[in-house]
Amino acid sequence: MDEQRAREHGPARRRHHGPPWGDPPDAADGTPRSRLPWRTTVALTVLVLVGSHAAARAQPHREPLDPYAHLLLLGACGLLLWRHRHPVPVAFGTAALALVYLGAGYPYGPVLAAVAVACFSTVVAGHRRAAWAALGMLWAGHLLIALWLYRRLPPPGDTGATPGQEMIIASWVLIIVSLAELVRLRRDQWARERAERAQAAGRRADEERLRMARELHDVLAHSISVINVQAGMGLALLDTDPEQARSALTTIKAASREALGEVRQVLDTLRAPGDAPRAPAPGLGRLPELVEQAAGAGLTVVVTGKPPRLLPGADLAAFRIVQEALTNVVRHSGSRHARVRLEHGGGKLRLRIDDDGPATGAEAGGSGNGLAGMRERAAALGGTIEAGARADGGFRVLAVLPSDDREDR
Template identity: 40%
Template sequence: MQPSFPALRGAAEPRRYRRFAGPPTSFIVITVAAIQVVGTLISARHQDSARPLDIAAMLLLLAGPAALAFRRRAPLAMFPVAFLATAGYLALGYAWGPIALSLALSIVLTAAAGLRWQAWLGAGIAAGAVVVGAAVSGDPNWPLRASAGVAWAAILVLLGQAFRRRGERFAEYRRRREAAQKAERDEYRLTLARDIHDVVAHSLSMINVQASVALHVGADDPEKLRPALEAIKAASKESLTEVRQLLGVLREDAPLVPAAKPTLAGLPALAKNAELGGLRVTLQDNSDHQLIGPAQQEAAYRIIQEALTNVGRHSGASSAVVRLGQTGSGPTAGALTVTVDDDGGGMRGALPGNGLTGMKERAGAMGGTLTVRELQPGLRVEAALPIHLEGNRP
C-alpha cells in the first residue's frame, strides 16, 4: 500500500518572490546625472547667447539627480530640492538642456511612493512656473507652451500613480501566492502525519496485540503460538515496507517504487488480520467497487482500518461489524456509506485522538462526512463518501 501523498514528492522549498521596485536608486541617480550634464554640455555648444557653464552650473545640474537618492528614505525631499536646483539654474541664465529631467522624475517618484497630494502639489507648482515663464518670455505662442507644460505635469503624476498601483497589485498577488503555498505545505504536512499514523499505528497495534496473545498462550498451548508469530511477522513486514515508501517520498534522491494503493478488495485481508488479534469481524459489502473511484476506495479502506485498530486497542470489544453500501436518494445521493459497529465500551468519555481526527479529515477531503455515536453497548463509526463517476465505469 502506497502513501496517499504523491504530490509531496515534488514539493520543494517555496519559491521566494521579491517585489520588483524598479531600477536601483544608484542607477537612477547616475543615469539622470549623466544625461543632464552631457546633454547640457552638448546643447550649450549651439547656444551662443547663453551664460557659459561654470562650477555653479555643474553643481546645480548634479543637485537635481542627487535629490532622487532620497526616493526610499525621504521621498518628500525629492521635489523641493529638484525644483530649487532647476529653477536656480534657469534663473541664472545657463544654457538650456535636459535640466528638467530630474524635476520630472521627482514628481513621478513622489506619486509612486504613495504621496498623492504632495505629487499633485509639486506638479501644480511646476506647471505654474511653466505658465509664468512662458507668459514673460514674450513668445507669441506662450499659451500653447503653457498648456503643454500643464498637461505634462498632470501626466507625470498619473504615470507615478500607475506605477504605484502596479506595485500594489503585484504585492497583493505575491501575498495570495504565498498564502496558497503555505496552505499547500500545511496540507502536505497534514497528509503526511495522517498517513504515518494510518500506516504505522495499525501495524504496530497489530504487532502489540499478537505479541500479547503469544505471551499468553505460549506456555499453555504452543500450537497457538505459531499463528500469532506469523501475524507479527506479516504485520512488521508490511509496516517496514510502507515506512520505506514514506521515506522514499520524503527523500527526493531515493527511488519511489510504485505500489498499489489500498482498495476495497483488500478488506477481507484486513478483517482477517483483525481476527488474528482476537476480534471477530463480520464484513457485509453491498457496494459496487467498479463504480467507486480509487480515491474513495482508499479513504474508505483507511477509515475501516483505523476504526478496527481503535476497536482492538481501546474498546475491549469481542466483535465488530463492517458494512458497506451505496445510497441513491436523500442528501447523500450517490455516496458510499461505511459503517463500523462494535460491542465494546464506547468512548468512555475520552476525547477524540489522532485516529478519529484523521478519519474525519479523510472523509472531509472526499467531500463527505464522518460521525461517531454511542451504541448500547458499543460504538458506531459511520462515513458517507460521495461517489464521483468521472473515470469510472458509466
C-alpha cells in the same frame, strides 16, 4: 541540505520573477534596497549635462551655462542617488534646484528629467501626495517666474510666458504623474499576486503535511494496536502455551513488516513527490487483508456488501476509515466482534462499522486524532462521518462518501 539550498537560492528566485521595471525591495517588509542606484544616476547625469549644453545652443537668449549652472545640474542629479531611500526629500530637493536653475535664467532642458525621475520614484514608493506637492511647487514657482518675476530675474529683456507654454508644462506634469501611477498600480498588483502565490503554496504544503500525518497515523495506529495485543498475548502464554506464543510473535512480525512497507511508501512520496509510488495505494480491495490482520489481534470482523469501484482518492479514504474504525474497536472496546457493512447507490458509498461494546480504557468518542482524521478524509471528498455510542452500549462509525453513479449500476 535541501532546506539550506532553498534558503540560499530563494531570494534570487524572487528577484528574478519581479516586475520588468526597476528593482523591487530586497526585504520582505518592503524596506528600501541597500545599494545606491549609481549606474542609472550617472547615465542620467551625463544625459542632463549633454542635453543642457545642446539646449543652451538652441536658446541663445537665455543665460549661458556657467559653473553655478553646472553645480545646480549636478546637485539635482546627485540627489537621485537617494531616491529609493528617501524619496520625498529627493522629490522636493530636485524640484527646488530645478526651480532655482530656471529662475536664474538658464536654458530650459533636461534638468526637468531629474525632477521627473524623482517624482516617479516617489509615486512608485507610495508617497503620491508628496510627488504631487513637489510637482505642484515646481509648476507654481514657474508660473510666478514666467508671469511676474521674469522682469526682475535674468536674462535681461526676457518676456513673459504664454498660456500655451504653461499648458505644455502642466501637461508634462500630468504625464509624469499618470505614468508613475500606472507603474505603482502594476507593482501593487504584482505584490498581491506574489502574496497570493505564497499563500497558496503555504496552503498546499499544509495540506500535504496533514495528508502525510493522516497516512502515518492510520498505518501506525492500526499496526501497533495489533502488535500490542499480540505482544500481550505472547507474554501471557509464553510459559503455558509456547506454540500459541510463537503464533503471536509470527503475527507481530507480519504486522510490523506490513507497517514498515506502508510507512516507507508514504516517506518515498514525501522525499520525491514527482515520482510514481512503488506500490499502489491501499483500497477496499484489501479489505480481506484488513480483516485477517484484525483476526490476528483477536477481533472477528464480518463484512457484508460488495466494495464498489472507486476513484483512487475515495478508495484510499474508505479503506483508511474502515482501518481506523477497526483499530478503535481493538483499542477501546471490550467486544471482540465487529461488523462492516458496505452499501452503494445514488452516487454515494455508505460505510457502517459497528461493535457491541462496552467501551474500555481510553475514551472512544470523537476527540481523538483517529476520528478527526477520518472526518478530514471524508470532508476532503465532500462526504460526512458520524461516530458515536449506540443506545445498546456499542459504538458506530457511519461514513458517506461520493462514488461514481456509472459504477453503481
